[in-house]
Each structure stands twice: as C-alpha cells, then as structure tokens.
Amino acid sequence: xxxxxxxxxxxxxxxxxxxxxxxxxxxxxxxxxxxxxxxxxxxxxxxxxxxxxxxxxxxxxxxxxxxxxxxxxxxxxxxxxxxxxxxxxxxxxxxxxxxxxxxxxxxxxxxxxxxxxxxxxxxxxxxxxxxxxxxxxxxxxxxxxxxxxxxxxxxxxxxxxxxxxxxxxxxxxxxxxxxxxx
Numbered sequence: 001x002x003x004x005x006x007x008x009x010x011x012x013x014x015x016x017x018x019x020x021x022x023x024x025x026x027x028x029x030x031x032x033x034x035x036x037x038x039x040x041x042x043x044x045x046x047x048x049x050x051x052x053x054x055x056x057x058x059x060x061x062x063x064x065x066x067x068x069x070x071x072x073x074x075x076x077x078x079x080x081x082x083x084x085x086x087x088x089x090x091x092x093x094x095x096x097x098x099x100x101x102x103x104x105x106x107x108x109x110x111x112x113x114x115x116x117x118x119x120x121x122x123x124x125x126x127x128x129x130x131x132x133x134x135x136x137x138x139x140x141x142x143x144x145x146x147x148x149x150x151x152x153x154x155x156x157x158x159x160x161x162x163x164x165x166x167x168x169x170x171x172x173x174x175x176x177x178x179x180x181x182x
Contacts, residue, residue, distance in 0.1 A: 016074075017081055017115060019122050022067035027055045029080050030067060037105040041140060065102065068122050070115045082106035084119040094133035099123055101137035120153060138163065 022030055031051050038047045057064040065087040071079045082105055089100040101123060106115045120135075127135045139146045147157075166174055 016072070017070050017110075017113075017118075018073045019068055019070055019118055022058060022069050022083070024055065024059050026067075026069060026080070027051050027058070030054060030069070030083055030085075033080065033083050033105055033107075034085075034103065036107065037103055040105070040108075041143075068119060070106070070110075070119060078107075081110040082115050082119060084123055086123055088130075089136075091133050096133035097130060098132045098134045098136060099127045099130070101135065104137070116149065117153065 028051055031049065031054050034049065034054075035044075035047055038044055058067060065085055067083055067085045069080050070082040072081060083103070084101060085103045086099050086101045089098040090096075091098055101120075104116060104119060106119075123135055139150060151157075
C-alpha cells in the first residue's frame with residue numbers, strides 16, 4: 001500500500017492547495033470543521049464529540065478512523081479548507097474491505113475550486129491501493145448540490161436500501177434484552 005503524503009493540485013483558476021493526512025496538531029481545527037458541517041446540515045447542536053474523543057479516534061492505540069485535509073499552499077490565515085473523514089468497512093458479498101466516507105466538508109468560501117473532487121479522488125486512490133471493493137457514503141436527501149456533484153463523478157444512489165440506526169436509550173434497551181435460544 002502506498003503511503004499518501006502531501007499532494008499539490010494546481011489549476012490556473014484556483015488557489016494552490018495540498019491534501020495531506022491529518023496530524024495530531026490538526027485535531028482542534030478538524031473539530032471546528034465538524035461543527036461547521038453540522039451547521040450546514042441543519043444540526044448545529046448535534047456534535048457531541050470533543051477534541052480528546054477525536055484525538056483518540058484518529059491517533060489512539062486502535063485507530064477508528066482517518067482524515068485527510070485540504071489546506072491552502074502556502075498556509076496563510078485559516079489554512080485548512082476542507083476535510084474527509086473515513087474508515088475501513090467490509091463487504092460479505094465481495095469478501096473485501098471498503099472505505100466508508102463518514103464526512104466530507106469544504107468551507108463555503110473554498111467551494112467550486114476542485115477541493116471536494118480532489119478529496120474524493122484521494123479516497124478513491126486509497127481504496128484502489130488497499131484493494132477495496134468500493135468507496136461509499138451517504139448524503140442528505142435535501143442536499144441537491146452534493147447529490148449532483150456525486151453523480152457527476154460516477155457515484156450511484158442506492159435507492160433500494162434504507163439506513164437504520166439504534167442509539168441512546170434504544171441501544172441500551174436492545175443490548176440488555178435477553179435472547180431466547182429456544
């Protein structure tokens with residue numbers, strides 16, 4: 001597997017930016033972007049994660065996720081322009097790992113400059129390098145600009161699947177239920 005480091009992307013119409021894996025010193029800025037994403041997704045109070053939690057998830061003994069950052073080159077002011085946070089999944093159908101993109105966010109002022117596409121290209125290359133069967137994610141059904149963008153890249157919606165979630169009290173109740181094995 002190739003180790004991905006800074007990758008400079010240049011286009012005459014956009015400012016220079018580079019992609020790089022998140023480092024320990026990025027935790028606070030990355031958490032700020034997660035809060036910005038929550039505001040964009042109309043859930044400004046939904047983020048429960050703290051900086052220590054994110055640090056543990058990305059850099060703990062058992063890494064739970066990875067992140068790649070897009071940053072302005074040369075770095076000036078608020079240098080981080082966007083991020084993608086992802087983790088390894090597994091498909092019993094293909095017998096291979098996959099990459100699951102949990103979050104992709106580009107600051108509004110930096111949109112339309114190829115950063116989102118560059119982040120997804122980075123993840124696609126990572127998936128290919130790891131011999132993954134797929135790269136997948138979800139998008140809010142009202143986020144038409146993102147839906148159109150993803151379709152333009154060849155992504156296909158999985159309209160026949162419905163996502164379910166059990167959390168909070170329902171998760172605790174399910175975990176504490178006794179199982180009758182007949």
